[in-house]
Amino acid sequence: MNKDRKKAVVIILVCNAILISLLELIVPIPVPVPGVKLGLGNIITIIAIVFLNLKDVLIIVLLRCIVVAVLSKGLMMLLFSISGGILSAVIMWFLYKRFGNVFSIKGISIIGAITHNTAQIIVASVILRETIFFYYMPVLLIAAVLTGLITGSISDLTIREITKRGIFH
Amino acid sequence: MSGFLLNVSTKNSLLAEIDAGLKALLAIVLVVAAMVCEKQVSLLIIFIYMVIATVLLGSNFRFLFKNILSYAIIIMFPYAFGLLLSIFFSIIFSVNQSASDLVFKDALLRMIKIFFVWYVGSLYIFSTPLESILGLLKKVLRPLNRFGVPIAKHLNIIKCIVIELNQSVSEFKNNTLSEARGIFKNRNSSFNTKIKEISNILVCFIANSLHKTEHIQELVARTNPEDLIYNFKFSWNEVIVSFSLIILLAVLTLIETIVFF
Numbered sequence: 196m197n198k199d200r201k202k203a204v205v206i207i208l209v210c211n212a213i214l215i216s217l218l219e220l221i222v223p224i225p226v227p228v229p230g231v232k233l234g235l236g237n238i239i240t241i242i243a244i245v246f247l248n249l250k251d252v253l254i255i256v257l258l259r260c261i262v263v264a265v266l267s268k269g270l271m272m273l274l275f276s277i278s279g280g281i282l283s284a285v286i287m288w289f290l291y292k293r294f295g296n297v298f299s300i301k302g303i304s305i306i307g308a309i310t311h312n313t314a315q316i317i318v319a320s321v322i323l324r325e326t327i328f329f330y331y332m333p334v335l336l337i338a339a340v341l342t343g344l345i346t347g348s349i350s351d352l353t354i355r356e357i358t359k360r361g362i363f364h
Numbered sequence: 365m366s367g368f369l370l371n372v373s374t375k376n377s378l379l380a381e382i383d384a385g386l387k388a389l390l391a392i393v394l395v396v397a398a399m400v401c402e403k404q405v406s407l408l409i410i411f412i413y414m415v416i417a418t419v420l421l422g423s424n425f426r427f428l429f430k431n432i433l434s435y436a437i438i439i440m441f442p443y444a445f446g447l448l449l450s451i452f453f454s455i456i457f458s459v460n461q462s463a464s465d466l467v468f469k470d471a472l473l474r475m476i477k478i479f480f481v482w483y484v485g486s487l488y489i490f491s492t493p494l495e496s497i498l499g500l501l502k503k504v505l506r507p508l509n510r511f512g513v514p515i516a517k518h519l520n521i522i523k524c525i526v527i528e529l530n531q532s533v534s535e536f537k538n539n540t541l542s543e544a545r546g547i548f549k550n551r552n553s554s555f556n557t558k559i560k561e562i563s564n565i566l567v568c569f570i571a572n573s574l575h576k577t578e579h580i581q582e583l584v585a586r587t588n589p590e591d592l593i594y595n596f597k598f599s600w601n602e603v604i605v606s607f608s609l610i611i612l613l614a615v616l617t618l619i620e621t622i623v624f625f
Contacts, residue, residue: 203580210528214536221544229441270485330446352563
């Protein structure tokens, strides 16, 4: 893949991640908890982890966070989404590349969701200088397992189909 | 966010016309003032100033409530949950309550301040056209070019993403989103079947979108990074904004230094 085409693929994947997150209006969360989202945009991160290198994955996550912050949530939200997004992407990439034979895509997605929520709690605690947020951790962990399982299942099926069709080749 | 994507380029208001650089300075001063001020009256005045700015934005109060709601969900709800649990534990284990009351008051003040930072950031982004923000960033981050970071090119990619999103959001809503809605309306199929059908839709969507690489390459080539220009302008609007900022700072300094408040 040449440099210009790769840049175009990155732009398309960032757009896809933002558009796919619109599906969250439709796909129900099994347990509705305040502050918990399905994180369908993560499907694109997992696809990027499987088919692209770490640098491109991080660029996709970073650009997605910046564009979403610019378009809707504001600057402060950027801190939460970047910390959670980057940390979970790095850990998911490491697990997939080093322990891909141990962890399934669903497992990696669950760990990614747990990492994402943990990073956000840490950021909230650092900003407000309060450890009290960690009481909310068990709720977020349970939610992360469920949402990670759903996004992992969709990612798994999508990756199989992409591989079968040879889309990235 | 979908509604916002459709209206992303329609920021026509009094605040949108004000120079992006001056507005950024105003936002930074407001954030610093909110963090430094200790008296409740000062925070109230900053809040009133922000409400006036919201009105001048040409937006209704829905924007303010939307921000309060998202802040409440992300920050205040987990905090309240943790606070209730800690009070519950302290009652069970008979810990002295006065200490936690003190911490709560401090945390509440900090939470209000963080909300101001949150809101000022949202207001700035909401009221400033994307081109102006990118142009300003290109100018401010120019020193990074010396370290080999092609800032203009990165900002150009962000611009391309927003252009592409604007073009494809209605297509996505009409096709993929309505198909997905149809799947989840069907009550006869199981959750697993629905997930499989959703992934089929996503595969088609991703596969089709990747056929657009040539179109995106053309878009990137067409969008010149040199077009991101920021020029400082100073008209009557800027004079009024600068004057209001000076008055605000004077009032806040007065309140913070007078013992009466």
